[in-house]
Amino acid sequence: NLKEHQNAQLEILGTLGTAFAVFDGNYKLAFYNKSFADLWLLDTSWLENSPAYTSFLDIVQRKF
Numbered sequence: 001n002l003k004e005h006q007n008a009q010l011e012i013l014g015t016l017g018t019a020f021a022v023f024d025g026n027y028k029l030a031f032y033n034k035s036f037a038d039l040w041l042l043d044t045s046w047l048e049n050s051p052a053y054t055s056f057l058d059i060v061q062r063k064f
Contacts (some may be wrong), residue, residue: 027053 010031013020019035028050037044040060051059 021056023053029053029056 014033017035019039021032021036022030024030032047037047041063
């Protein structure tokens, strides 16, 4: 039940227009929505590989 509840929440969060991402306890990307990818001009295939938070910061710094 807990997993189903979590999946339902993530599905709802994924549809929001507000950009956000969740990094886990190991600083790896655990979840993001399309608005997050669009805001930072990130390739979704890169995001799907659960990059580390430091990698995200490096990419964003180079872009902007």
